[in-house]
Amino acid sequence: MPINYYIFLSIALFVIGIIGVLTRRNAIIIFMCIELMLNAVNLMLVAFSKMHHLANVAKDASAGIDGQLFVFFIMVVAAAEVSVGLAIIVMMYRNIHSVDVNFLNRLKH
Amino acid sequence: MKTILLLIVLLPFAGFLINGLGRKLLGKGYIAFNACGQILASFVLSVVVFMTVRETGGQVVNYFDFISVASLKVPFAFQVDQLSSIFLLIITGVGFLIHVYSASYMKEESNEHYGRYFSYLNLFIFSMLLLVLGANYIIMFIGWEGVGLCSYLLIGYWFRNTEYNEAANKAFIMNRIGDLGFLIAIFWILAKVGNANFTDVFASVNKFSPSEITIVTLLLFVGATGKSAQIPLYTWLPDAMAGPTPVSALIHAATMVTAGIYMVARSNALYSLSELSMNVVAIVGLATSILAATIALKQNDIKKVLAYSTVSQLGYMFLALGVGAYSTGVFHVMTHAFFKALLFLGAGSVIHAMGGEQDIRKMGGLSRLKITSITFLVGCIAIAGIPPFSGFFSKDAILLAAFEHNKILYAVALFGAMLTAYYMFRLFFLTFTGKFRGTEEQEHDLHESPPAMTIVLVILAVLSIIGGFIGIPDVIMKGGDKLTQFLAPVIPLKAEEAVSSSTEFSLMALSTGLVVVAIVFAWFRFRKYEFKPSKGLGKFLENKWYVDEFYDTVIVRPLNKLGEVLNEGLEKSGIDALVNGIGKAVQYGGRQLRWLQSGQVGSYVLLMVVSIVLFFVLQFFLRK
Numbered sequence: 001m002p003i004n005y006y007i008f009l010s011i012a013l014f015v016i017g018i019i020g021v022l023t024r025r026n027a028i029i030i031f032m033c034i035e036l037m038l039n040a041v042n043l044m045l046v047a048f049s050k051m052h053h054l055a056n057v058a059k060d061a062s063a064g065i066d067g068q069l070f071v072f073f074i075m076v077v078a079a080a081e082v083s084v085g086l087a088i089i090v091m092m093y094r095n096i097h098s099v100d101v102n103f104l105n106r107l108k109h
Numbered sequence: 110m111k112t113i114l115l116l117i118v119l120l121p122f123a124g125f126l127i128n129g130l131g132r133k134l135l136g137k138g139y140i141a142f143n144a145c146g147q148i149l150a151s152f153v154l155s156v157v158v159f160m161t162v163r164e165t166g167g168q169v170v171n172y173f174d175f176i177s178v179a180s181l182k183v184p185f186a187f188q189v190d191q192l193s194s195i196f197l198l199i200i201t202g203v204g205f206l207i208h209v210y211s212a213s214y215m216k217e218e219s220n221e222h223y224g225r226y227f228s229y230l231n232l233f234i235f236s237m238l239l240l241v242l243g244a245n246y247i248i249m250f251i252g253w254e255g256v257g258l259c260s261y262l263l264i265g266y267w268f269r270n271t272e273y274n275e276a277a278n279k280a281f282i283m284n285r286i287g288d289l290g291f292l293i294a295i296f297w298i299l300a301k302v303g304n305a306n307f308t309d310v311f312a313s314v315n316k317f318s319p320s321e322i323t324i325v326t327l328l329l330f331v332g333a334t335g336k337s338a339q340i341p342l343y344t345w346l347p348d349a350m351a352g353p354t355p356v357s358a359l360i361h362a363a364t365m366v367t368a369g370i371y372m373v374a375r376s377n378a379l380y381s382l383s384e385l386s387m388n389v390v391a392i393v394g395l396a397t398s399i400l401a402a403t404i405a406l407k408q409n410d411i412k413k414v415l416a417y418s419t420v421s422q423l424g425y426m427f428l429a430l431g432v433g434a435y436s437t438g439v440f441h442v443m444t445h446a447f448f449k450a451l452l453f454l455g456a457g458s459v460i461h462a463m464g465g466e467q468d469i470r471k472m473g474g475l476s477r478l479k480i481t482s483i484t485f486l487v488g489c490i491a492i493a494g495i496p497p498f499s500g501f502f503s504k505d506a507i508l509l510a511a512f513e514h515n516k517i518l519y520a521v522a523l524f525g526a527m528l529t530a531y532y533m534f535r536l537f538f539l540t541f542t543g544k545f546r547g548t549e550e551q552e553h554d555l556h557e558s559p560p561a562m563t564i565v566l567v568i569l570a571v572l573s574i575i576g577g578f579i580g581i582p583d584v585i586m587k588g589g590d591k592l593t594q595f596l597a598p599v600i601p602l603k604a605e606e607a608v609s610s611s612t613e614f615s616l617m618a619l620s621t622g623l624v625v626v627a628i629v630f631a632w633f634r635f636r637k638y639e640f641k642p643s644k645g646l647g648k649f650l651e652n653k654w655y656v657d658e659f660y661d662t663v664i665v666r667p668l669n670k671l672g673e674v675l676n677e678g679l680e681k682s683g684i685d686a687l688v689n690g691i692g693k694a695v696q697y698g699g700r701q702l703r704w705l706q707s708g709q710v711g712s713y714v715l716l717m718v719v720s721i722v723l724f725f726v727l728q729f730f731l732r733k
Contacts (some may be wrong), residue, residue, distance in 0.1 A: 018718060021711075021714055022711060022715050022718065023711075024716060025711070030733065085578050101709075102709060102710075102711070104708075104710065
């Protein structure tokens with residue numbers, strides 16, 4: 001498959017993620033949208049990594065492998081983020097019985 | 110020598126510290142004893158120094174490096190030579206007499222103020238000694254400023270009186286204007302010569318171009334006009350009469366105002382090289398002397414008359430300096446110190462007897478104050494210049510020098526001498542002859558001053574009589590002009606085209622004759638005095654040529670106006686507006702930016718996204 005498809009899919013996922021973050025007020029959905037953006041990036045990295053590998057495999061057997069390494073890093077970070085983020089959301093729900101981020105505008109004061 | 114000189118200067122300073130710090134603790138007796146004692150000790154040491162100088166000549170005594178920056182070295186050094194040792198004697202001698210007089214004159218002051226008064230007097234003597242002993246212009250300048258400060262403090266001694274404070278301010282500011290010129294001259298000399306030691310400066314006059322010499326000497330002269338009350342900076346001196354009378358005698362007659370003369374005489378090596386400067390000095394001096402003499406004709410305050418006569422006599426001294434007769438100028442400083450101190454202290458005695466009255470229209474018939482009136486008469490004769498009183502010798506020497514230089518200068522100076530005799534005897538006749546014109550109460554209270562004051566008057570009267578004998582002109586007694594010979598190492602003798610002795614005698618006879626005529630005229634005019642308000646020229650003179658008003662309109666008021674304009678325009682609507690504007694802009698901006706911090710996470714994220722997109726777009730376009 002041409003690389004274009006991957007790129008368009010990835011951009012679509014990323015933009016959906018951004019729009020979700022910007023428009024939704026439910027913390028969990030925002031959270032999911034962030035994950036979506038991360039995964040869009042992952043997809044992109046893997047796609048480019050594969051393309052790069054195919055193009056240079058004759059010169060270097062391990063060409064393009066670093067792109068995939070990044071993906072693993074991002075996954076680890078995402079997992080850590082999820083654990084912390086969900087914990088925050090749980091605490092938030094316990095305190096204000098809501099997961100609406102607009103209630104949490106006390107940063108202003 | 111080193112220690113003695115230091116002691117001469119530091120003793121008055123010690124007196125200042127003791128009296129100044131202990132003014133609340135010490136009794137009047139001790140304060141007076143301390144103040145007078147320090148000066149007397151200083152005087153005795155000065156006599157020792159004088160004797161030494163007479164035998165061994167002058168020397169420079171180094172103490173320590175006062176300023177030492179890179180190649181610039183200003184040593185704290187004293188130069189004692191013929192010129193400064195004479196000034197030492199005048200300052201400490203007359204100063205001591207005036208201290209003694211003050212001790213009695215100021216008796217009615219409270220303890221604390223008594224101490225303050227004497228500490229200022231001592232500080233003044235200290236500064237003056239520093240001025241004449243300094244071996245370079247810098248040390249001289251320290252003393253120069255010191256006497257200015259003391260004069261300010263003493264004029265404003267009765268500081269509860271606003272008018273007196275204003276007089277003190279005026280004196281200080283006028284002096285500062287002159288000091289600026291002096292200061293610039295010092296810097297110029299430092300830049301050219303590398304240091305300001307008199308010996309070095311006078312040895313390296315060839316480093317200056319002729320025009321530079323002229324500028325430097327003129328700047329120095331500006332300083333001298335401030336301190337020695339010459340046109341255009343003379344108006345502070347008559348106002349300085351606000352201080353206690355002995356202060357007027359000490360500062361504004363005998364010593365401080367002669368600082369300018371000393372400075373010019375000291376710098377004679379520079380002045381002699383610039384004919385223009387010499388002419389300026391002579392003409393300014395002569396103009397001042399005539400101007401002040403005409404004003405003195407119509408003044409009614411006993412101290413004001415004396416003040417203007419001081420200005421006038423200082424003008425004579427500058428005339429002498431200007432025509433190159435430096436030693437004659439110094440001679441007149443000395444005789445003037447005697448008779449003017451005498452006249453001022455006599456005036457103080459009169460004021461004392463009249464219970465504070467200073468208006469001569471309300472005096473008259475005071476000859477019953479025997480000692481005061483006789484000594485005052487001596488002073489008047491001396492200043493008028495009748496032989497063989499001291500004023501005759503010094504004034505005649507000046508007239509002679511002027512005659513040799515330029516006949517017109519001589520004629521005008523002679524006219525000034527007549528005026529001097531006239532106004533001094535007007536003062537004398539109004540004060541001491543005729544009927545008493547004051548109140549009955551004053552007449553009842555009339556009393557001669559206590560002995561401490563009259564003794565001083567008598568001593569000064571004797572000095573006024575005999576003080577001239579150290580400068581007898583050669584035509585009368587061969588080698589009689591001891592002062593000039595004594596000063597010869599510092600002030601080179603002139604190779605003059607001596608006028609013939611018959612001319613000299615006729616000049617003397619002429620001036621004496623005119624002076625006598627003036628006195629007789631004054632006698633007929635003021636023997637029976639009735640007060641009439643003056644008009645026309647008289648009123649013009651009584652109002653001092655309206656010079657104060659002139660300065661007020663030309664300088665003071667425009668300056669105030671300018672200040673107001675700057676205050677309104679530059680300060681309030683310029684700088685203030687700018688500062689306040691910045692504050693207001695920040696406040697306004699803050700209010701406008703506040704909506705950014707809404708606390709809504711969503712809006713923050715939106716901003717982030719928008720800015721990131723913006724960066725990308727920018728990047729994209731900038732690449733191209």
